[in-house]
Amino acid sequence: MAKENKSAYAQAGVNIDVKMGAVSSIKAMVAATKTANVLGGIGAFGGLHKVPTGKDMILVASTDGVGTKLKVAAMMNKHDTVGQDIVNHCVNDILVQGAKPLFFMDYVGTSKVDPDQFKNVVAGLCKACRENRMALLGGETAEMPGLYPAGEYDLVGTIVGCVKRKDLITGKSIRAGDVILGFPSGGLQTNGFSLARRVIFDLDQHSWQDKLPGTNQTFGDALLAVHKSFLKPVAKLMERKVKITGMAHITGGGFPDNLPRVLPKAVNAEIDRSSWEVPTIFKYIENRGKVDHDEMYRVFNMGIGFVVIIPKNQLTKATNILKAQHQPYSVIGVIRKGKGVVTYKN
Numbered sequence: 001m002a003k004e005n006k007s008a009y010a011q012a013g014v015n016i017d018v019k020m021g022a023v024s025s026i027k028a029m030v031a032a033t034k035t036a037n038v039l040g041g042i043g044a045f046g047g048l049h050k051v052p053t054g055k056d057m058i059l060v061a062s063t064d065g066v067g068t069k070l071k072v073a074a075m076m077n078k079h080d081t082v083g084q085d086i087v088n089h090c091v092n093d094i095l096v097q098g099a100k101p102l103f104f105m106d107y108v109g110t111s112k113v114d115p116d117q118f119k120n121v122v123a124g125l126c127k128a129c130r131e132n133r134m135a136l137l138g139g140e141t142a143e144m145p146g147l148y149p150a151g152e153y154d155l156v157g158t159i160v161g162c163v164k165r166k167d168l169i170t171g172k173s174i175r176a177g178d179v180i181l182g183f184p185s186g187g188l189q190t191n192g193f194s195l196a197r198r199v200i201f202d203l204d205q206h207s208w209q210d211k212l213p214g215t216n217q218t219f220g221d222a223l224l225a226v227h228k229s230f231l232k233p234v235a236k237l238m239e240r241k242v243k244i245t246g247m248a249h250i251t252g253g254g255f256p257d258n259l260p261r262v263l264p265k266a267v268n269a270e271i272d273r274s275s276w277e278v279p280t281i282f283k284y285i286e287n288r289g290k291v292d293h294d295e296m297y298r299v300f301n302m303g304i305g306f307v308v309i310i311p312k313n314q315l316t317k318a319t320n321i322l323k324a325q326h327q328p329y330s331v332i333g334v335i336r337k338g339k340g341v342v343t344y345k346n
Contacts, residue, residue: 033126058162059161070153079124085226094159097247106158108140111148179315180333182329199285203288223281243311246262246263247309255298268340271345273346275332
């Protein structure tokens with residue numbers, strides 16, 4: 001009987017056959033995200049997508065990662081939600097400028113491809129792409145032994161969307177007197193996990209299976225809550241011609257770093273921190289970690305995932321639309337004359 005020779009590359013830690021088998025296994029899921037503008041399927045060197053038609057159409061692109069939320073996913077051996085996280089995060093990033101998504105590209109880097117783990121990650125990517133009505137156009141899966149810890153991976157995504165030039169939202173039209181609407185986040189979204197993990201797992205020595213005090217959630221479920229997409233309610237506001245003067249996705253940097261990205265230099269965003277109930281997970285981290293109150297609002301979203309700024313006379317119209325969309329919101333502040341920074345009322 002002939003002796004089977006093991007690939008030298010496999011002996012070095014990279015099994016091409018396993019990787020290609022994993023990629024083949026997700027083709028049907030990816031195909032289900034195909035839109036009318038996609039040309040061809042996955043497997044080519046580049047994904048093909050029709051160029052948006054229309055006068056003065058602008059492409060808007062963004063890229064980001066899930067960060068150390070992946071550490072929690074690995075701890076729980078639950079990988080079907082982080083794909084949703086990165087897709088929704090990127091959707092919200094371009095939504096700030098009024099753009100709707102066209103297609104998404106992913107990158108998964110790992111020490112060794114685990115077919116089941118990989119399939120679950122891609123299932124999450126596909127679920128969110130379908131919900132946001134865009135195509136998962138392609139991606140890259142890289143095995144790099146020695147660079148990533150065993151059993152862990154990195155997940156990064158790039159999104160491309162479009163908006164008509166006349167509909168582009170830049171924040172330049174924000175004026176004193178405008179009101180600030182806040183949409184609730186689902187949890188930490190994809191930011192602040194290094195601090196959260198240090199407090200919960202290192203300092204307090206909790207397991208992910210322990211209950212978050214005052215809730216029926218485990219710490220793991222609270223931390224792994226899916227990053228929401230705000231495309232549907234915001235798209236409805238835009239379709240119904242609500243005048244939106246600015247928007248912000250509340251990610252790393254919280255209010256003080258994200259809102260100034262869209263504020264003119266002549267105004268401030270005054271946030272009333274008593275206008276919404278801060279979720280328990282943030283209170284726990286602040287109290288147990290002895291974290292400064294203002295720092296919490298810079299590291300975390302504190303329960304507000306997305307901000308929409310509108311003129312005060314648009315509030316009734318916006319309220320009716322958001323109620324019809326079953327989108328909860330709070331009026332969390334007002335635009336004042338100032339210097340382009342965030343201030344707090346409480």
